[in-house]
Amino acid sequence: MGNIETVKKVEVAKLSDLSVGIGQRVNVAGEEIALFKQKDGSVKAIENSCPHKKGPLSEGIVSGDHVFCPLHDWKINVNDGKVQAPDVGCVKKYKVEIKDETIYIHLSL
Numbered sequence: 001m002g003n004i005e006t007v008k009k010v011e012v013a014k015l016s017d018l019s020v021g022i023g024q025r026v027n028v029a030g031e032e033i034a035l036f037k038q039k040d041g042s043v044k045a046i047e048n049s050c051p052h053k054k055g056p057l058s059e060g061i062v063s064g065d066h067v068f069c070p071l072h073d074w075k076i077n078v079n080d081g082k083v084q085a086p087d088v089g090c091v092k093k094y095k096v097e098i099k100d101e102t103i104y105i106h107l108s109l
Contacts (some may be wrong), residue, residue: 008107015101018043023058023067028105033094034058035103036067036078043096043103044078051089 012026018037025048026033034048034057046067048058055071062068066075066084075084081093095106 006108009097009104010107011102012045012105013103015041015043015098015103018103021062023060023062025056025058026105029107031107033105034067035096036062038065038078043098045094045096045105046076046078046081047091047093049091050074050076051083051091052087057091 010028012028013024013035018024018035020037020039024035026035032048033045036044038044046057048056050057050069052069052074053071055069057067057069057076059070060067065079066077068075074087076091077084081091083089097104
């Protein structure tokens, strides 16, 4: 038998807590996560630590589907967590669910 992954849905914020273009940091089960509200009302969630020098991505400048690390301007896609060329790397991304204006993150246990 293979490993069965358990997923826990955790409430992290209200949709009204977020503003388009401004990241929000949350701590969930010991993980620091950056939330980004998009123009279409969706929310993206990625690890809040740049793979380069651990800059806090929630404090970065947001432009569309990307956030720029506040330390060295690395560009990271908030949809898939991939660092954009010429830099390389990625950050963990999280599945987000919005129900009745409440934002939930799905965590693998």
